[in-house]
Amino acid sequence: xxxxxxxxxxxxxxxxxxxxxxxxxxxxxxxxxxxxxxxxxxxxxxxxxxxxxxxxxxxxxxxxxxxxxxxxxxxxxxxxxxxxxxxxxxxxx
Amino acid sequence: xxxxxxxxxxxxxxxxxxxxxxxxxxxxxxxxxxxxxxxxxxxxxxxxxxxxxxxxxxxxxxxxxxxxxxxxxxxxxxxxxxxxxxxxxxxxx
DNA sequence: CGGGATCCGCGTGGATACTG
DNA sequence: CAGTATCCACGCGGATCCCG
Numbered sequence: 001x002x003x004x005x006x007x008x009x010x011x012x013x014x015x016x017x018x019x020x021x022x023x024x025x026x027x028x029x030x031x032x033x034x035x036x037x038x039x040x041x042x043x044x045x046x047x048x049x050x051x052x053x054x055x056x057x058x059x060x061x062x063x064x065x066x067x068x069x070x071x072x073x074x075x076x077x078x079x080x081x082x083x084x085x086x087x088x089x090x091x092x093x
Numbered sequence: 094x095x096x097x098x099x100x101x102x103x104x105x106x107x108x109x110x111x112x113x114x115x116x117x118x119x120x121x122x123x124x125x126x127x128x129x130x131x132x133x134x135x136x137x138x139x140x141x142x143x144x145x146x147x148x149x150x151x152x153x154x155x156x157x158x159x160x161x162x163x164x165x166x167x168x169x170x171x172x173x174x175x176x177x178x179x180x181x182x183x184x185x186x
Numbered sequence: 187c188g189g190g191a192t193c194c195g196c197g198t199g200g201a202t203a204c205t206g
Numbered sequence: 207c208a209g210t211a212t213c214c215a216c217g218c219g220g221a222t223c224c225c226g
Binding site: 062 | 208
């Protein structure tokens with residue numbers, strides 16, 4: 001459970017499960033997350049070995065975040081949570 | 094996700110998925126949870142319609158907590174989280 | 187037995203402003 | 207673009223003491 005700590009963490013992992021993604025893309029994917037929190041979550045995920053951070057030497061600079069193999073193992077659990085969430089949403093209309 | 098909020102919440106739901114359970118039994122099931130926190134989680138779960146609280150008119154008094162139908166829908170998600178946790182534990186231990 | 191009352195610390199998150 | 211800095215608020219959790 002500690003892996004999923006943080007309200008936005010499952011969301012971030014879920015979007016990364018679709019492939020590598022840049023900081024700004026994630027901000028766009030999850031509109032209501034603040035840069036500060038996204039940054040904090042990504043750092044934490046990197047520390048735990050769930051994502052890897054790759055700096056591309058371009059101009060303007062871009063940074064890519066990728067799920068590790070371990071990170072991918074968390075995806076099914078997150079999906080089953082999301083599935084319940086969807087069910088609820090549909091039920092409420 | 095808000096349904097699973099609280100570090101102990103998934104644990105509580107998981108133990109309740111095995112059938113109705115009393116306050117003291119849950120404390121015994123989850124040794125490191127404090128009475129205050131268990132009480133808070135159960136109240137929250139009751140408020141969300143995940144568990145029902147039934148007071149038995151016995152002496153000494155006993156209170157039974159039961160998962161609602163809706164509560165049962167959360168169990169698969171919790172199980173899939175637990176499964177990942179087990180996998181990790183085995184890998185380290 | 188099944189809690190409630192109180193106190194206190196920490197992590198998380200939001201908003202805003204700023205930077206290499 | 208991809209963050210960092212600062213400030214503030216709230217929820218969660220631990221510990222202890224108390225109650226019907």
